[in-house]
Amino acid sequence: MRQEFIRTLKEQIKEGAVMEQEPMSRHTSFQVGGPAAFFVEPGNRRELKAAIELAGEQEVPCFVTGNGTNLLVSDEGYDGLIIHIGKLLSGISVSDNLVEAEAGASLAKIARAAHEHGLSGMEFAAGIPGSLGGAVAMNAGAYGGEMKDILIDVDVLTPEGEFLRVPAGQMDLSYRHSCVFERDYIVLGARMSLTPGDPRQILDRMNELAARRREKQPLEYPSAGSTFKRPEGYFAGKLIQDAGLKGYTVGGAQVSEKHSGFVINKGGAEAEEIRFLIRQVQKKVGRQFGVMLETEVRFLGF
Numbered sequence: 313m314r315q316e317f318i319r320t321l322k323e324q325i326k327e328g329a330v331m332e333q334e335p336m337s338r339h340t341s342f343q344v345g346g347p348a349a350f351f352v353e354p355g356n357r358r359e360l361k362a363a364i365e366l367a368g369e370q371e372v373p374c375f376v377t378g379n380g381t382n383l384l385v386s387d388e389g390y391d392g393l394i395i396h397i398g399k400l401l402s403g404i405s406v407s408d409n410l411v412e413a414e415a416g417a418s419l420a421k422i423a424r425a426a427h428e429h430g431l432s433g434m435e436f437a438a439g440i441p442g443s444l445g446g447a448v449a450m451n452a453g454a455y456g457g458e459m460k461d462i463l464i465d466v467d468v469l470t471p472e473g474e475f476l477r478v479p480a481g482q483m484d485l486s487y488r489h490s491c492v493f494e495r496d497y498i499v500l501g502a503r504m505s506l507t508p509g510d511p512r513q514i515l516d517r518m519n520e521l522a523a524r525r526r527e528k529q530p531l532e533y534p535s536a537g538s539t540f541k542r543p544e545g546y547f548a549g550k551l552i553q554d555a556g557l558k559g560y561t562v563g564g565a566q567v568s569e570k571h572s573g574f575v576i577n578k579g580g581a582e583a584e585e586i587r588f589l590i591r592q593v594q595k596k597v598g599r600q601f602g603v604m605l606e607t608e609v610r611f612l613g614f
């Protein structure tokens with residue numbers, strides 16, 4: 313059955329790439345995670361749809377990834393098909409105030425394109441290392457901006473195999489949330505509305521935010537950014553620090569000494585160590601302050 317699956321998949325995917333037993337540590341910013349049984353990077357929308365349909369027909373579980381910057385994959389890996397939306401689906405075009413991009417385009421590249429065209433509104437996203445697809449799914453945001461502020465509409469593939477253009481107002485965008493997960497949408501691309509601005513000022517703002525990131529965040533270590541969502545009325549990092557957990561270490565996983573809201577891979581961490589550490593932080597903060605920290609990081613294969 314599995315042999316038949318990979319054979320048919322390879323027949324369908326010509327522009328893209330198909331791999332077996334692909335280590336997910338190569339595709340996640342934590343740099344941990346065991347192999348995906350099947351890993352495909354579709355070269356176009358038709359190949360993406362074909363891969364999904366084939367997985368459905370042959371009852372192979374399926375999961376979509378972008379840049380893997382908000383993802384912890386188990387050490388055992390994922391016994392299914394990873395559909396990686398990356399460089400092969402990453403076109404960006406700009407006309408007037410409108411930026412249109414495919415899901416695999418990185419936020420950094422989109423922000424650069426906006427800057428080059430004298431368009432303001434993407435500065436907040438320039439330092440977020442995700443893809444557009446992941447950013448829409450997560451409603452990524454930083455420094456007072458979020459995807460919700462700029463999205464006009466989103467192109468998706470529905471679980472029924474339909475290509476739809478969904479207005480941003482119907483995407484249920486809120487703090488680090490969209491309807492992508494509940495509706496099992498695959499984000500294919502999006503259109504964003506920006507405003508004309510002075511390129512010099514846009515660049516200054518991007519540089520200022522990048523400097524703030526370098527100063528506050530442990531960018532020198534693999535991580536998935538802020539591990540936890542901001543609980544209402546609190547800051548996750550402050551609660552963790554106040555619970556005495558700054559620098560708390562489990563094997564190669566550590567609560568960053570630079571920013572307690574980041575769990576980092578200090579070197580050679582296993583996914584299980586990261587997950588255990590996250591659980592311990594949740595328990596200790598819960599016990600001490602009565603606040604349940606919800607993870608922003610998503611888990612796969614546990």
Ligand SMILES: Cc1cc2nc3c(=O)[nH]c(=O)nc-3n(C[C@H](O)[C@H](O)[C@H](O)COP(=O)(O)OP(=O)(O)OC[C@H]3O[C@@H](n4cnc5c(N)ncnc54)[C@H](O)[C@@H]3O)c2cc1C
Binds near residue numbers: 379442453497535
């Ligand atoms: C150093 C660092 C700093 C960060 N700073 C920020 C920050 O300031 N603000 C912020 O919001 N986040 C931040 N992040 C987290 C992360 O970059 C964002 O959540 C980003 O939007 C995730 O995009 P991705 O492509 O990496 O998604 P992935 O990690 O690949 O996937 C995340 C989730 O989105 C889903 N997904 C991905 N692509 C698609 C698609 N095309 N269609 C449907 N679902 C999809 C996946 O299934 C998964 O559930 C940071 C991460 C790091 C490592």
